[in-house]
Structures are given as structure tokens and as C-alpha cells.
Amino acid sequence: MPKIIVDGTTTHFVETGMGDTVILLHSGGTGSAQWTKVFEELGHRCHLVAPDLRGYGHSDGWSDHRLPTLSQEVGAVHALAKRSTGNVHLVGHSYGGSVALFTAKDQPELYDSLTLIEPANFHLLRGGSESDQLLFRLIYHIAMRITDSVASNTQADGLREFVDYWSGQGTWANLNDEAQASLCAKAKIIAYNFFATMCDKTPFSRLTDHGLPTLFIQGENTSPIMERITQKLLAGTRSSRVQVIEHAGHMLPNTHSRIVADLIMDHAARMRALGRTRAAA
Numbered sequence: 001m002p003k004i005i006v007d008g009t010t011t012h013f014v015e016t017g018m019g020d021t022v023i024l025l026h027s028g029g030t031g032s033a034q035w036t037k038v039f040e041e042l043g044h045r046c047h048l049v050a051p052d053l054r055g056y057g058h059s060d061g062w063s064d065h066r067l068p069t070l071s072q073e074v075g076a077v078h079a080l081a082k083r084s085t086g087n088v089h090l091v092g093h094s095y096g097g098s099v100a101l102f103t104a105k106d107q108p109e110l111y112d113s114l115t116l117i118e119p120a121n122f123h124l125l126r127g128g129s130e131s132d133q134l135l136f137r138l139i140y141h142i143a144m145r146i147t148d149s150v151a152s153n154t155q156a157d158g159l160r161e162f163v164d165y166w167s168g169q170g171t172w173a174n175l176n177d178e179a180q181a182s183l184c185a186k187a188k189i190i191a192y193n194f195f196a197t198m199c200d201k202t203p204f205s206r207l208t209d210h211g212l213p214t215l216f217i218q219g220e221n222t223s224p225i226m227e228r229i230t231q232k233l234l235a236g237t238r239s240s241r242v243q244v245i246e247h248a249g250h251m252l253p254n255t256h257s258r259i260v261a262d263l264i265m266d267h268a269a270r271m272r273a274l275g276r277t278r279a280a281a
Helices: 032-042 071-082 095-106 130-151 155-167 177-185 187-198 204-208 224-236 257-273
Strands: 003-006 009-016 021-025 047-051 088-093 113-117 214-219 240-245
Touching: 003 071, 009 032, 009 071, 021 032, 021 071, 021 095, 032 047, 032 257, 047 071, 071 088, 071 095, 088 095, 088 257, 095 113, 095 187, 095 204, 113 257, 130 155, 130 187, 130 224, 155 177, 155 187, 177 187, 204 224, 214 224, 214 257, 224 240, 240 257
Parallel strands: 021 047, 021 088, 088 113, 113 214, 214 240
Antiparallel strands: 003 009, 009 047
């Protein structure tokens, strides 16, 4: 598995294919393997790169002596973009969507387009309307349940609530022992992911002024939290549009991989047809 080292931190990644590059950033609790089905759909059409974000796979983890922040993820993504040839399209799902958006606003000149699949920019709900704050308190409760379960070594209790919220009641109980054990091993990293997104202080205007053509992808049956975050970002982002996938929930790359893959490539093709690339800028 190839790797890059940025500021002393090692990030492992998988890649396949040739041509324009699509960088895929996974959701919390998963890893680069989340994109396996998308790789199967698109590996013959472009150059795909999927890193394991901090703490996942063989990538270096978070420091216990430093607060987790989204800024600690961006260096590796930029490095992957710089080593790529042709146009570079950035894609992120959930936590990976938050990282992708933070990365795009940091150095937009490295990328040609942005695709955000239900980005988990929870801090946008903090201090908003009464309904926004209610949603923020709900996600804070889930994050604290996971954090408390790590402290008490009862990870399954916290992760049951986490999994069932995102994928539907009873999903955790239907996972096999191996899948449950894998998630329990990632509980601390998942908690770090939550706090990196909830405690982010990036102003809304900075997150939406990157200037990249942006596609939002949302599941028809997603949670009110993700629907509201997408709604807020869509309203503030120029050159943006949303595509809702019927009968889909939050975990779209897993459950609707073919549709997600086609939407990613369609967005990239639109930018090329309109001349909206770095080379044309």
C-alpha cells in the first residue's frame, strides 16, 4: 500500500486507473475500503485515489496531547493532489466531506471541482436557529455517548446509537461480530472525528467562498441533521447544485455506489465541457 509523509505524519492510500484524478475521502468509522465499489465502477475511467484518514488503516493516528482539528487532515490531501496529473476532483462523504470542504477552502487552486456527499460540518448548526441548535444538541449527545463508552470500555453501547442513527434502527444488531468488533476498535477515532467537526470555528463565509463548482449529493431518506447542513451550504455556495438519490439514506457510497460513481463522473465531465478547470483558469 503506497504512502506519503507530510510534516512527519504518514498517510497510506490506495489508487488505481489513469487519467484525471478523483480523490475520495471516506466517512468516519470506515476507511479507504468504503470506496471499494466506487473503485470497481470507475477504475477504468479515471485515476482514483483514496487515503486512509488519520487513525484509519495503517495511517498515523491522532495525538492524545492535541485537540483534533480538520486542519490536521488537509496536508495529506494536498500532497495527493500535487502528485497527480491532469485535472483533480475532490470528493468527500460525511466526515470526509467536512475534510474535503476544509481542504478546498484552504487551497482551492489545487482542485477543479468538489463533490460533497452529506458533509458533516456540524459546527454550522451551533449558534444558529432554535431548530439548528436542537439538531446540534442531538449530534453532541451521540458524540458524548461514544466518548463515554471509550472511557468506560463499553464501546458497543456508544456505537450502537451511532450506527443506528446513521443507518436505521436495528442496524447495529444486524452486523456480524467481526463488523461490530471493527467499529469498536475505531470508537476513539470516531469520537475524535466528531469533535474535529463540532469544534471547528471556520466562519460560514470562508467555507463557501472557495469558488469551486460544487455538487452536493444527498439521500432522500437521510437524517434531518445532514439535510439541514446540506441546505445551508448549498444556499451559500456559488456554482453549486444538489442531486437527491431516491430511497437512499446517509451511507450512499455503500448502498448506492453505482449512482454515486456516475454522479461524480458526470460532475467532472460538466466542468470539462464548460472549460471550468485549473488549466483554463
